[in-house]
Amino acid sequence: MANREREDSDDGNPRAKRPKIEGEANGKTRAQNGFGGDAANDPSKNPYLQHRYPQATGGGGRLDNSMRHKTTTKATEALENGPNNPFTGSKFSQRYMGILQTRRDLPVHAQRDQFLDKYQKNQILVFVGETGSGKTTQIPQFVLYDDLPHLNGKMVACTQPRRVAAMSVAQRVAQEMDVTLGEEVGYSIRFEDKTGPNTMLKYMTDGMLLREAMSDNNLSRYSTIILDEAHERTLATDILMGLLKEVVLRRPNDLKLIIMSATLDANKFQKYFHNAPLLAVPGRTHPVEIFYTPEPERDYVEAALRTVLQIHAIEPAGDILLFMTGEEEIEDACRKIRLEVEEMVRESDAGPLTVYPLYGSLPPQQQQKIFDPAPPPNSHGGRPGRKCIISTNIAETSLTIDGIVYVVDPGFSKQKVYNPRIRVESLLVSPISAASAQQRAGRAGRTRPGKCFRLYTEKAFKEELIPQTYPEILRSNLSSTVLELKKLGIDDLVHFDLMDPPAPETLMRALEELNYLACLDDEGDLTQLGRLASDFPLDPALAVMLIVAPDFYCSNEMLSLTALLSVPTLFVRPAAQRKRADDMKNLFAHTDGDHLTMLNVYHAFKSDEAQANPKQWCHDHFLSHRALTQADNVRMQLKRIMEKNEIELMSTPFEDKRYYENIRRALVAGFFMQVAKRDGNGKTYMTVKDHQSVLLHPSTVLGHDSEWVIYQEFVLTSKNYIRTVTAIKPEWLLELAPTYFDLSTFKDGEIKRSLLRTANKLKSKEFATKGRK
DNA sequence: GAGCACTGC
Numbered sequence: 001m002a003n004r005e006r007e008d009s010d011d012g013n014p015r016a017k018r019p020k021i022e023g024e025a026n027g028k029t030r031a032q033n034g035f036g037g038d039a040a041n042d043p044s045k046n047p048y049l050q051h052r053y054p055q056a057t058g059g060g061g062r063l064d065n066s067m068r069h070k071t072t073t074k075a076t077e078a079l080e081n082g083p084n085n086p087f088t089g090s091k092f093s094q095r096y097m098g099i100l101q102t103r104r105d106l107p108v109h110a111q112r113d114q115f116l117d118k119y120q121k122n123q124i125l126v127f128v129g130e131t132g133s134g135k136t137t138q139i140p141q142f143v144l145y146d147d148l149p150h151l152n153g154k155m156v157a158c159t160q161p162r163r164v165a166a167m168s169v170a171q172r173v174a175q176e177m178d179v180t181l182g183e184e185v186g187y188s189i190r191f192e193d194k195t196g197p198n199t200m201l202k203y204m205t206d207g208m209l210l211r212e213a214m215s216d217n218n219l220s221r222y223s224t225i226i227l228d229e230a231h232e233r234t235l236a237t238d239i240l241m242g243l244l245k246e247v248v249l250r251r252p253n254d255l256k257l258i259i260m261s262a263t264l265d266a267n268k269f270q271k272y273f274h275n276a277p278l279l280a281v282p283g284r285t286h287p288v289e290i291f292y293t294p295e296p297e298r299d300y301v302e303a304a305l306r307t308v309l310q311i312h313a314i315e316p317a318g319d320i321l322l323f324m325t326g327e328e329e330i331e332d333a334c335r336k337i338r339l340e341v342e343e344m345v346r347e348s349d350a351g352p353l354t355v356y357p358l359y360g361s362l363p364p365q366q367q368q369k370i371f372d373p374a375p376p377p378n379s380h381g382g383r384p385g386r387k388c389i390i391s392t393n394i395a396e397t398s399l400t401i402d403g404i405v406y407v408v409d410p411g412f413s414k415q416k417v418y419n420p421r422i423r424v425e426s427l428l429v430s431p432i433s434a435a436s437a438q439q440r441a442g443r444a445g446r447t448r449p450g451k452c453f454r455l456y457t458e459k460a461f462k463e464e465l466i467p468q469t470y471p472e473i474l475r476s477n478l479s480s481t482v483l484e485l486k487k488l489g490i491d492d493l494v495h496f497d498l499m500d501p502p503a504p505e506t507l508m509r510a511l512e513e514l515n516y517l518a519c520l521d522d523e524g525d526l527t528q529l530g531r532l533a534s535d536f537p538l539d540p541a542l543a544v545m546l547i548v549a550p551d552f553y554c555s556n557e558m559l560s561l562t563a564l565l566s567v568p569t570l571f572v573r574p575a576a577q578r579k580r581a582d583d584m585k586n587l588f589a590h591t592d593g594d595h596l597t598m599l600n601v602y603h604a605f606k607s608d609e610a611q612a613n614p615k616q617w618c619h620d621h622f623l624s625h626r627a628l629t630q631a632d633n634v635r636m637q638l639k640r641i642m643e644k645n646e647i648e649l650m651s652t653p654f655e656d657k658r659y660y661e662n663i664r665r666a667l668v669a670g671f672f673m674q675v676a677k678r679d680g681n682g683k684t685y686m687t688v689k690d691h692q693s694v695l696l697h698p699s700t701v702l703g704h705d706s707e708w709v710i711y712q713e714f715v716l717t718s719k720n721y722i723r724t725v726t727a728i729k730p731e732w733l734l735e736l737a738p739t740y741f742d743l744s745t746f747k748d749g750e751i752k753r754s755l756l757r758t759a760n761k762l763k764s765k766e767f768a769t770k771g772r773k
Numbered sequence: 774g775a776g777c778a779c780t781g782c
Contacts, residue, residue, distance in 0.1 A: 162780060190782055207781040236781065327777065361777060393778050414778040427778060472780090480782090537782035569777070637782090698774035717776070 065151045069120045073112045076145045087150075087177065087184050087200070096178040103176060106134030108142075108281050115142055115279055123248055124257045124276040128266045130283025131442060135260055136160075136228055137173050140201055147224050147256070150200040154223035154254075159206040161234045162398060163189040170194070170203040177201075190537070191633055206236035213240070214487045214534065218247055224256045230269060231261040231435070232397065233471035233499075235481060242498045243488055245273065263435055265468055272499050286445035288407075292458040300410035303455045305333060307408045308388055309340055311453070312353050318405025318450070319374055320388040321395060321443055325414045325429050330357045330390045331575075337388065351383035352376075358391035358399070361568065363626070370401055396439055400446065407444040407452040409437060411465070416475050420506045422690045423513075423673075425477055426716035433469040437461065471500050478502060479540050482510040483519055486526045487534040493524075516673060516740045517544045536641055538566060545670025546638065547647060552666040554659075556651040557599060559642065561663070563635035564598045565712060565724075570631075571699075572622045581622040591703030593726030595667055595712070596660055602631065665736065668728055671710045672737035676722055677730075677751050678707045685709065685722065688751055697723035707754075708733075730758040 080100060082092040103109065108129060118125050119142075129135030140158045149155050160166040170187035179185055186195030188204040195202055206227070213219055225244060230237055244257055259269050259276075270276050297303040304322055311320055324330050334355045344350035352375040358367060375385035389401060393413045413436070414427045432440075437454065444450030454461065473481070482493065490496050493507060514520040517540055519530030526534070533543035542562050549558035564570065573581040588604060590596035604610055605628050610617040618625035642649065652659045676685035676694055685694050696702065697715065706727030713723045733741050734755065743759065746752040 205781060211782055232780090234780070325778070359777085360779065396779090398779070416778075429778095484782095566782095573776090697776095699776085715776085719775090721775080723775095 065148065068148050068151065069146060071116065071146045073116060076142075079145070085178050088179060090178075092178050095175075099176050103134070103138065106138055107132070107284055108134045108138045111279065111281050112142060115139070116146060118277050118279055119143065119146065119256065119258070122277055123252065123255070124259070124273045126266050126269045126273065126276050126278045127258055127260045128262070128278065128280040129260065130262060130281070130285070132284035133281045135281065136165075136169055137176065139258065139260065140203075140226055141173065141177065143224050143226065143256075143258070144201050149223040150198075152223060152254075155199060155221055156201050156224045156226070157209060157219075157222045158201070158203050158226040158228055159209050159237070159240070160203060161206055161229050161232050161237065163205055164398075165229075166203045166205050167192075167194075173201065173203070191637065206234055206240060210236045210240055210484065211537070213243055214484060217243075217489045218250060219244075219255070220251075223254060224258065226258040226260060228260045229262065230259045231263045231265060231468075233469075233473070235472045235476060238471055238473045238499060239481065239484065239488075241272070242496055243490075245497055263438075263468075265435070268499070285442060286447070286449045288441050288445040288450045288452050290441060291451065291453045292461065293455055294457065296457055296460065297410075297455050300412060300455050301329065301333065304408055304410050305336055305340070307453050307455065308337055309344065311406050311408070312341065312386065312388070313344065313348070313350060315406060315451070317374075317384040317386060318448075319386050319401075319403050320406045320408065321401065321404045322388065322390045322408040323395070323410065323413070323440055324390055324392065325412050326392060327357075327359050327361060330359055330392065333390050337390075345378065349383065352378050352385040354385070354387045356387060356389045358389050358395060360392065360394055367399075370399075374403075395443065396436065400443070402447050404443050404446065405448065405450040407440055407450065408455070409440045409452060410455040411437065411460075415469070416472075418476050418506065420477075420503065420509045422687075422692055422714075423477065423509060424692075424714045424716060426714075431465060433467060434461065434465040435468045437465060473498065473502055474500055478506055478510040479513045480538075482507065483514055483526075483530060483534050483540050486520065486530065491525075513673065514540060516737070517541060517670075519544065532645055532647075535645060536638060538562065538638070541670045541673070542566065545666060546642070548669045549666045550648045550650060552662045552669070553650055553652045554662045554666055555642070555647065555649050557663050558666050559635060559638055559649065560602050560631075561595060561599050561667075563631040563638060564602055565595075566634055567627045567630045568624070570598060570601055570623055570627050572624050574622075577622075584620075584622040585701065587621070589701035589703070590660070591701075592660060592664065592706075593702045593709070594700055594724045595726045596663065597701050598724075599663070602628070664726055664728055665732055667710055667726060668732045669736050671712070672733055672740055674711050674714075674722075675728070675733060676709055676711060676725075677754065678705060678709075679750070681705075686751060687714075687722075689746070691747070691749075692720060694720045694722045696725055697721040699723065700725050702727060730755055731762055734759055734762065 079086045084090065085092055127135060127139060140156055143156050147156055160169065166187045166189050170185055171181055174181040174185040177185055182194040182196055183198050185201045186199040188195055188202055188208050190205070190208065219225065227237055227240060230241070248255055248257055259273065261269060266278055266280070270278050304324070308320055308322055322333070324333060334357050337355050341350065341353045345352065354375050356370045358370050370389050374387045377384055389395065395401065411432055412429050413432050415430045416425055417428050418425045441452035444452050485493060485496065511520065511524060514530065515522065518527055519533050519540055521527050529544065529547065532547050533540050536543040536546065538546070542565060546555070546558050546562050549555035571581070571585055588597050588600040590600055601623060605614065605623070615625050618628060652662050675688045677688065678685050683695060685696065686692070687694060694714070702709070702725055704727070708728050708730050709725040710728050711722035711725045715721045715723050741755065743752060743755055746755070
């Protein structure tokens with residue numbers, strides 16, 4: 001297959017040798033456009049079909065397959081100037097001509113020649129474009145006009161780390177190209193594929209491309225792949241880079257790769273890709289003046305509040321953005337600033353200041369408020385008002401707010417860290433990287449020159465901050481990733497060339513976990529179960545739990561539960577109404593634990609009573625409507641995957657006394673590695689094998705002091721907590737996960753003694769049963 | 774008796 005591709009799609013091949021393409025196979029031809037082709041198979045040249053092409057392209061630099069990778073800026077610009085859209089044959093609209101002018105003013109445009117030259121001559125190219133250069137919208141179009149992927153039944157892909165970006169950029173580019181979104185230009189994200197048979201440029205999330213790679217290891221649908229925002233180093237981007245590094249060798253003549261990044265860290269990308277050539281384009285932002293504190297600040301929260309108030313008191317009009325680490329800190333800061341400003345207004349006639357919190361778990365309507373205009377002066381001719389947004393890192397990359405002139409950067413954020421020794425991911429407040437600091441400062445210069453107040457010394461910035469945030473791959477549990485890599489056909493993980501190889505211990509942990517889950521055999525090869533599990537967009541333990549659920553007669557319930565476990569918290573608990581919220585939660589509580597409680601919530605949500613007005617019902621019961629509808633979406637997706645793989649959907653009748661027990665047993669089949677046993681009669685628990693002393697999270701509804709529990713999450717905050725817990729029986733552990741609970745591998749101690757007692761009890765019971773027969 | 778930085782499939 002690889003050979004065929006190479007031979008067929010090489011530059012300048014005679015058209016007669018062109019392979020049959022996707023669209024043609026469906027009886028629809030991709031040649032329904034102004035590009036090339038002889039009249040015989042190009043309907044736009046067919047005199048009987050001219051009514052469908054009222055404005056067929058006439059004269060002036062027509063493109064066809066023989067020009068692939070040989071186009072020039074001049075010829076392409078002539079095509080872009082119209083009058084007809086070379087991709088659709090229709091006349092360009094008035095709006096198109098307007099947008100074309102602004103596009104040509106973008107910084108990238110000045111280097112189109114250089115770009116084309118480097119793109120044509122190389123298989124891999126690293127492209128650095130700073131904010132405002134226009135790279136995300138323009139480069140894919142430059143590529144399209146030269147790569148002509150549709151002539152070979154292929155596409156150009158451009159990946160984004162976030163869904164909203166993929167959607168909104170695709171929308172914009174469809175406008176710029178004067179085509180309908182979902183036709184020539186489309187996007188593909190989880191839950192939504194807006195592409196069609198004519199799609200030649202596809203924006204997608206990096207995770208989506210990775211999914212596709214799992215079923216097509218050569219990514220053969222694409223002739224050019226653009227990895228955008230590579231500097232963010234998401235897990236998916238890192239794996240794609242590793243994979244593509246191998247794929248370009250397998251497809252030397254028909255795949256090109258562009259790595260786009262916003263930082264000057266590009267040399268690292270170049271080096272990684274065998275010294276690929278680099279093209280850098282300046283951005284277009286306003287200058288931002290940086291101020292440091294002369295001495296280190298002891299209390300950054302206090303310093304931040306003081307700085308905001310000072311800006312408000314003495315700086316000219318302009319909005320403020322303050323970065324903090326989390327919800328609690330932000331809400332607290334908001335309260336304090338509001339109080340202080342009231343006093344300033346009373347005593348020194350300061351202008352009004354509206355304070356908005358901004359963080360991910362905030363409902364969308366409240367997030368939207370940050371875009372409200374700043375308040376007007378308190379009185380006619382009074383001092384101007386401004387707004388102050390206090391935000392988590394969400395405002396660093398995901399959300400941009402125009403009109404920010406002042407940024408206050410205390411230099412911290414919450415970051416995920418992974419400890420492979422105890423297999424725990426946790427969030428820690430840590431100093432940001434220099435790159436992050438630069439990004440934050442840049443937020444002040446989007447609309448006009450701004451100022452950034454760093455609450456640390458210049459020396460600290462230069463000497464103490466790490467240059468780049470550690471990539472996610474170094475900070476995560478990699479069990480899903482390792483499973484994905486196996487599915488991608490990477491057998492030798494140790495020698496798989498990742499840009500930043502994770503710690504061997506992290507890899508070992510992941511391999512070990514997958515082996516216990518029977519997703520990998522003892523040779524480290526993918527098992528049938530592993531292959532199935534990799535088909536689900538879930539953590540391996542959750543996927544396994546779902547796949548084996550039919551053995552416990554409750555796959556319907558496990559399907560719902562799996563969906564619920566892969567969305568954010570269902571329970572809403574506003575600070576002012578904690579008691580009422582807890583009372584509502586208790587309506588759904590199941591004494592055996594939180595998993596069963598979540599299931600009760602879901603079933604209640606799906607009842608006729610709730611569905612009559614789901615939003616109101618959720619509000620009344622202090623449940624997150626967003627989380628529940630999201631869970632419903634995930635459930636549908638997972639259900640389709642189950643059906644595809646012929647995993648039976650079934651339930652134990654609710655009246656059956658084993659209804660809940662079956663569910664708890666199925667939970668154990670996936671999460672037998674997350675078990676804790678109560679220490680004596682106290683409150684503390686001890687995790688099995690890792691021997692961590694933990695407490696039940698106060699949010700649990702577990703109604704009795706169960707000796708054995710499985711837990712969903714280990715949270716490291718003020719104390720070590722296990723969260724989302726359910727009571728189980730120790731004999732289930734021995735029965736359902738005999739390899740993991742091979743007691744000869746256990747350290748001596750109370751856990752081992754207790755499990756040995758259970759094993760003996762089981763044996764004598766077995767003996768008794770046999771004896772009766 | 775307590776939090777949940779952010780994304781993604």
